[in-house]
Amino acid sequence: MDKEYFSLENQMKRIEENERREKNKRCFKKKMKNSTFSILPAWHLTKSEIDLSHIANDCHKDLKKDSDYSLYLINKEELFRILDDCYRTVYTKEKIWKSHEPDKITSVLESWENSNKLIPPILILDLKEEKFLIQDGKHRFAVANYFDAVYIPVIILNQIEKLFLKLANNSLIKKLE
Incomplete structure (x- = not known):
């Protein structure tokens, strides 16, 4: 140190x-x-806005550069449907301060109150079943969900994009860029 x-x-x-x-x-x-x-979530919605070095210690080992992923906008209810079932019980308004790290929730709230954009959540595949997990961005998702965001941007690694497109209802997602 x-x-x-x-x-x-x-x-x-x-x-x-x-x-x-x-x-x-x-x-x-x-x-x-x-x-x-109410606070309006502010997200980086283009790859040119995203600096992966900010999450280098927390992000997936295969996420190194812009060409490693795609950005999608997904309906929040559809996102809950393709996520592991535990997300529905943990990501509720009542549990915003109890089920998550309060300092991280506060940090997200501070950023969005000041209109600072944040990196979208990163989805990874749960290897046990055909469901997804949030690998990075859990607190950003929790706050966006708390304020009833209808659509959530997500980062999808290239290696799981085909499965994402297969599992998600294509009428409820939109590729960005």
Whole structure:
């Protein structure tokens, strides 16, 4: 670990950031109790906007460059249908703060409240059955679902694109770009 990590200055910065994030989390929890509060999800919808280096530690080993994937817009209910069944029970409004990491939920809310675009969720194949899993972007999906987004953009690896097109209702998806 970097020696500077433990410097007093960096420790103070981390403490201030944690306090700011905690304050925002409390504020969002309060706002979200009001049924009229809404945030519009903002997504990168073209490959030219997506910088994979931001998710390099979290993304699939076969996702290295633009030519490794396609972007699709999919109806949220159709996405739930092709995802593993557990997603329906975990991704509910009631569980937004309980089933997910509150700091990550807060980070997504902060980004979208400031109209900052985020990378769409990355889908991978569940090898046990013909269902998909969200490999990266679970908290982005949770927040978009909370605010009743009708369509969700997703990143589909080339190696599973044919199966995605076979399993998804083609009238409920649209290839982007």
